[in-house]
Amino acid sequence: MSGGAPGAQAHVLPADEDPAIYREGFKVGIPTLFGIGAWGLVVGIAMVKTGLTVPQSLAMTLLVFAGSAQLASLPLIAAGAPIWVVFATSLVVNLRFVIFSALLAPHFSHLPWKQRLALGYVSGDMTVALFLQRFPTEAPALGKLSYLKGLLYPNWAAWQVGSIAGIFLGSAVPPEWGLGFAGTLAIICITVPMVINSAALCGVVVASATAVLAYGLPYKLGLLAAVLAGMVTAMFVEESLERRKGSHV
Template sequence: MAVNALPPTPQAAFWRGVLVSLPIAVGIVPFGLVTGIAGVKVGLSAVEVTVMSVLVFAGAAQLVALQLMGAGASIFFVWLATLVVNLRYIMYSSALARPLETLSGRMKILAAFLMVDQNFALALNQYGVLGPRLTPWFYLGIGVLLWLNWVVATYLGALLGARLPEAWALDFAVPLCFLVLLVPAVHDRPSLAAALVGGLVSTALIGLPYRSGLFIGALVGIGAGVWLENRMGAGRE
């Protein structure tokens, strides 16, 4: 099947999603490895890290949770921080309501579990071409491959982390991974404001216990982005 041809069936759309997501899957392997290594470094076993990836499937939130666990934060604080990191999925689900409306109730639960930045962007981009019949299966094809890839990558990272000498500091890899996620997300003035304000506040509060500066910085950054977006919208009116 040619990549540019319209898939004739939902099954063909699913496999197109798998094919399209192959380069993306390769690109997130380093992030998965770092997450697996981080899990081992905070005291989890390779099996526990892998089960976390199987059940959670949220790279940025998992890494934040592991960082906070390593700092001794309470379960409630870990939960609250990951909730803030994943707030963007509320907007994603709203935007995908129409493209995925033909799925059954059970399949929508699966679609919600598999939702990540990559399949959200690709499905929304292809909706005009694939339509409501094929887009959900294209989306699921991307999500299934990325989920499998993420689970395997974090497992391999956990195995690697268990064998790394303590002298091999890999902390530098974490901010590098987040920079890779950040750059494509900054596409307008509100998102730039959110990134800059959140980063500056988090850096200024880096000395707070339990790495709570990350949580506060995220909240302030989101607030700055929303404020600027509303101000720009009011100006256009």
């Protein structure tokens, strides 16, 4: 052993921590950061243009950190919908994170619950997908936590920078510029790349039709009905296709 103070011990990183793998995760996630920042910018503008004050918008983006849920709740808040409708809509829109949590849980079940809760807060769609591409199995592997952090932290920062910039930009832009449609454009930009198979396409078509037919419902409940109808349809079509494939095997 080389010299040093008696009893001194070298600093040892936890088994899950590896700076090199953190940098690897960061590099993999870099291409997504510009899109995340732009999306945050649009959502920030949409929040203030919907009627939220700057402090309310800042609190929402920092506490909620869920662009699709934020955009879904904004028209409900503007319409004065009951709080349970706002929460129910946001819950339904974000149900996919239950799946994400189930996929990540086996990889990090050994961590303290507070750390898992913090990681869950900064998790996002793209970051979870990129992590699972790198670590598709639950087998122990060096640097899993570092890789996940390398994806999550920059993603969170890019969103917050874009969203906060949008909040102040939106508060400074005159109403006659007509930026109230920004939230709708953001949803369209998010939805199109996600329509990757027939099940997703069927879900989008049914959700769109339901939203139009249920437009007259009070408190914007047509939006909640459309989300539920689209999700159920996509799940049904996906299950039917899987069953059909199984029967041909």
